[in-house]
Amino acid sequence: MVEVRRAETALEAVDLVKTYSAGRNKPPVPALRGLSFSAARGTVFGLLGPKGAGKSTTVKILSTLSAADSGSAHVAAIDVAAKPDRARQALGFVAQKPGTDPMQTATENLLLAGRIHGMSRRNAKARARELIDRFGLTDAANRRVDTYSGGMARKLDVALGLMHHPQVLFLDEPTTGLDPQARSEMWHEIARMVGEEQVTVLLTTHYLDEADHLADRLAIVDHGTVVAEGTPEELKSDLRGDAVHVDLAEADGRARAVLQRVPELREITMDGCTVRGRTDDGARALPPVPAALEDAGIAVTSATLARPSLDDVYLQHTGRSLEAAGDEDPKALEAAK
Template structure:
């Protein structure tokens, strides 16, 4: 009799938190978004990169129901952006470029105000406020006016207020603008924990390329309202040529011998370094070292340079264009 083989069921695909098709927005003759498509799985960090005026903030404003799109469709947390706008608002949280906190209130009062606006029962509101103050290390400052807070503390409180409603999707529009490096890294740790511990989806816009490199599972580069590239950080870096191997030698004779061996003029006599084009892969490095060894040329050191997100950003977007502020100004004139 034939034996039945056990079949491993396929791993179910991660459902999308956000899907966008053909999203478009213009103000007069200024095209801000030119039919973009997005697919963002649940429980991931998605980064939208682009120069000023690329359409990043406009995208966030549309997807958070603040302004309407001219064309296109979107679904967030399973809800249609237009037909189920109230359900979308209930599923999302938004933290803008500037902390939306009340300076005259204390940290705790800001959180309780948010709980009241969400119509939470008093006991539940106080419980969530206490939990969030502890999570964001603001318990000792709970009773102090926000006007006395540092920039980093204000940004943490702003994000904590967004979490009062337990959103499934959080839009972070340049969340670390103006923060010092230590505060920025603290915010990164908080963002990672939101995904790892709470399973939320983060939609991040940023001009800090290191931030996208450190945080994002997937990155999209937006320019002039169009998507010009998308992928993981490593995938985007591989799109850009310019990787090279840097060899340093002990003296001029060794340097010039190596330059002759590889037929290269890309060397610096002062620093005694030679640059060879290459992707830095193991086969490439092995071939370089083998040739040096066979020629009895000894290198003092070898380093590999691969394009980073700065290279990707500058290559794909070119110089920054007019800012969103200019587009908004034109919007006011159109009205």
């Protein structure tokens, strides 16, 4: 029964634990603390969290680039620790940093990748032409990669990951640094490869709109563990009511206590100059909010009402916004990596 389930599951992580050494006389830095999730074939599964949450470490373990201290991981029903060579044939990996040789052309980079994966020269050439056309790089196919724009170079990175027809593609922060047009094009290509080719994509991102738009399911990762999992709509629907968002002219610790006295508000949190709360009746709750703060001598720059967002979900499960969590990225962990 377990083997049948795994055959239907493209990705599976079970109780992954990973700790990095921080140096002599320093305590170890935990990166993963029993992280678990699974992803179905032909879907986009998102790992959402700030830098340092454990997303990249998870991808490295699943893609055989790192070993877990404990736990298990399967890609296309293959145990990555027991059979890493088979797992590598089943997966493609697009890291945050460029994977191309900037002194070679797109064609040369793709041909080399194909040959490394055991493709014949003829098949590698045909696949390279196919991917170059698909990603709109035909006119630049024989230009050196160091002449490419950021968006073009990122497209080539993804093409390299797809060169050997993988069943699973790991995309680690694929749109970081891209302009809006290049980002939109990347979103379109991800959706196309999943829908038409049934490639399973593991997407790590700290962009809320990207996770909301692309992920069929996602897991919110905080300090090396999954704190919530579901479809974006399921996660947002679990938050009853509307979100109230207040920006203060300057941070004032009294604001939370003032808003706790507004009857229609609940779950009030404060993060610097931003105060958030939830309400079942936005039309009644919003007008008293700025009035109560200003009566207390606290200047308000804006007060808005919105449907729940993934940032509200993150806040609900971690006690802080995703942006604030990103500011806590531990330097020790980055150094250890």
